[in-house]
Amino acid sequence: MRQHRTIPRLRLLGSLLLVLAAGVAGTGAAPDGAAAAPAVRPLGDIVPAPTSVRPSGSPYTLTARTAIRVDADSRAARRVGAYLASVLRPATGYPLPVVDDDEARGGIRLRLDARGRELGDEGYRMESGRQGVTLTARTPAGLFHGVQTLRQQLPAAVEHDTPRPGPWTVAGGTITDTPRYGYRGAMLDVSRHFFTVGQVKRYIDQMALYKINTLHLHLSDDQGWRIAVDSWPRLATYGGSTQVGGGQGGFYTKAQYREIVAYAASRHLEVVPEIDMPGHTNAALASYAELNCDGVAPPLYTGTEVGFSSLCVNKDVTYDFVDDVIRELAALTPGRYLHIGGDEAHSTSHEDYVAFMDRVQPVVAKYGKTVIGWHQLAGARPAPGALVQYWGLDRTGDAEKAGVARAAQNGTGLILSPADRLYLDMKYTKDTPLGLSWAGYVEVRRAYDWDPGAYLPGVPASAVRGVEAPLWTETVSSSAHIERMAFPRLLGAAELGWSPAAAHDWEAYRQRLAGQGPRLEAMGVDFHRSPQVPWRTE
Known part of the structure; x- marks a missing residue:
């Protein structure tokens, strides 16, 4: 399948996020004038900005039946899966077992594919839809970085260490991402x-x-x-x-x-x-x-x-x-x-x-x-x-x-x-x-x-x-x-x-950064609330 790399798409994503943030800001009160975060985070509304974002299809919502599936012979993927489960279990309250991938559909699938040369040493691809989320990387490091993207696509409340009500939804589409610098x-x-x-x-x-x-x-x-x-x-x-x-x-x-x-x-x-x-x-x-x-x-x-x-x-x-x-x-x-x-x-x-x-x-x-x-x-x-x-x-x-x-x-x-x-x-x-x-x-x-x-x-x-x-x-x-x-x-x-140099845009970045405020708060990080950023609330 042809890879869609695209910096113009990133510019478009930044503009869409600006529009979305402006719309949200006008739809409900939030403390100190902050905007409320959207119920489903738009695909690519993360830090760092991904290389390529293609929103499409329906979102995926984690449930108590969600499993994390890995190749049976991949200890490295299993370790990444265990890490992901440890991050998501406290707030969701779900068991999220890490199981062998039996090719059944659904859940969160972690794949290591040595043939994915286009992903390099640290890149990954995340595909999300109604049936589940698949993360693919050539290396364990890439798979781990993909997990951070999946984590940020979930509501910020997932960072809490005690149960929260959810829902735990990931927007549909494909992110393909590789780093600018090693x-x-x-x-x-x-x-x-x-x-x-x-x-x-x-x-x-x-x-x-x-x-x-x-x-x-x-x-x-x-x-x-x-x-x-x-x-x-x-x-x-x-x-x-x-x-x-x-x-x-x-x-x-x-x-x-x-x-x-x-x-x-x-x-x-x-x-x-x-x-x-x-x-x-x-x-x-x-x-x-x-x-x-x-x-x-x-x-x-x-x-x-x-x-x-x-x-x-x-x-x-x-x-x-x-x-x-x-x-x-x-x-x-x-x-x-x-x-x-x-x-x-x-x-x-x-x-x-x-x-x-x-x-x-x-x-x-x-x-x-x-x-x-x-x-x-x-x-x-x-x-x-x-x-x-x-x-x-x-x-x-x-x-x-x-x-x-x-x-x-x-x-x-x-x-x-x-x-x-x-x-x-x-x-x-x-x-x-x-x-x-x-x-x-x-x-x-x-x-x-x-x-x-x-x-x-x-x-x-x-x-x-x-x-x-x-x-x-x-x-x-x-x-x-x-x-x-x-x-x-x-x-x-x-x-x-x-992020690629062509993705560099202060106005788009400050909107994505604003969405990290609730996540940092949920993690217990007392960050500097710069007036240069229109911080959101969860």
């Missing part, structure tokens, strides 16, 4: 404030709903070292004993880190661990005097200034330390990447910085990982295959941007995280109680309304591997804080990473 990330800084395994898992679940596939953990900084290293035990026990403001800090044992990695993998997210160096290293320097050029350990640090610390680039022990840390961390991390930081090394000369990176990058390769570094790495000599993560601003100087562009032109891939667009720790407005403002205020439209493929002058679009939304935690110390700063801006980052 790297769609969110970063959580657990160094400035420590977050427990449970808190990290909660954030992973929230990211997965919006098809984010990478969790970047910032595991070390001046204020805290957060991962156990057997060969250097004081890094965690002493370097991890505090945080910004002087709290008790904490660290992950190796078993706890593995638990996070495994949980992320169950949601089809890859964990990218970061050990920032040669700067942002006071926690390590305080833990081991020999890492300092003068052999004197500084005190632990609980402030928020940057750029004052550096490993001693000219000491051999520094590279013994680096080798040990990377070896142990690589052994714990099944993913492809290891992030070596490299930003704000103001206490390291340029010559020493280049020499340090020349010695450290081969260590990452020796242990089977690919280097990621902040964009200052572009001013050194990025290793073959390395990725550079750009965090500059619109106003960043031309010379710095030109250096990143040269690296990209020479084959270095880029992850885009411009601070005045995607830093989730920036205040929304001057009145936002949490966050910082050194990069400016970042409201919801600013976070969304830019094109990663055309953002940096001189950078080939093919060099952009994806986007990532970092959350630094100088002012963030609880899950409630994470959620207030990340949501709803993280959804914009997710759409920039997934």
Whole structure:
């Protein structure tokens, strides 16, 4: 069957959703002037916007007899089915058994089809009609992403953890969907404030709903070292004993880190661990005097200034330390990447910085990982295959941007995280109680309304591997804080990473985002209710 890819259809869908939202807004009262959500969510009224949407036929309604059907010989599909059932059972109250697919009609069918090359590594097709819903993908990751689409097509009340009345209806038609970029990330800084395994898992679940596939953990900084290293035990026990403001800090044992990695993998997210160096290293320097050029350990640090610390680039022990840390961390991390930081090394000369990176990058390769570094790495000599993560601003100087562009032109891939667009720790407005403002205020439209493929002058679009939304935690110390700063801006980052460039449209996006308000509320997420968005109620 001919595939209907179509960006014009997306434009039409956006217009239809605008009309629908306007009609709903005029048909009933809702708190604070918000519009009521439609009883059946229009096909494609989700975030991120799908690649192709073809509404047709009758909707499907889940009932107490609905089963989730999977191929008998597919353990991967069965795992995705079990996940879907665990999400839907609490609110629906239905048993939703996961059963072998006997070719009978009806219910929710999950299919893995290795022949579906057009769906790529993460794409899926969802077909819905009166008899049931079929999700087809080439890979388990694609099937999992399709489940998130099915989940969002159901009423937002399905996210509650106690029974709700329903009905649980999915609009009829076909969605065919593949991501724009293979790297769609969110970063959580657990160094400035420590977050427990449970808190990290909660954030992973929230990211997965919006098809984010990478969790970047910032595991070390001046204020805290957060991962156990057997060969250097004081890094965690002493370097991890505090945080910004002087709290008790904490660290992950190796078993706890593995638990996070495994949980992320169950949601089809890859964990990218970061050990920032040669700067942002006071926690390590305080833990081991020999890492300092003068052999004197500084005190632990609980402030928020940057750029004052550096490993001693000219000491051999520094590279013994680096080798040990990377070896142990690589052994714990099944993913492809290891992030070596490299930003704000103001206490390291340029010559020493280049020499340090020349010695450290081969260590990452020796242990089977690919280097990621902040964009200052572009001013050194990025290793073959390395990725550079750009965090500059619109106003960043031309010379710095030109250096990143040269690296990209020479084959270095880029992850885009411009601070005045995607830093989730920036205040929304001057009145936002949490966050910082050194990069400016970042409201919801600013976070969304830019094109990663055309953002940096001189950078080939093919060099952009994806986007990532970092959350630094100088002012963030609880899950409630994470959620207030990340949501709803993280959804914009997710759409920039997934949806085709031609689907980018602020007016259509803000209407679809409005429909996510009741879903976030049902999930217990206390998000920022931006006045730029006409939030709906359920």
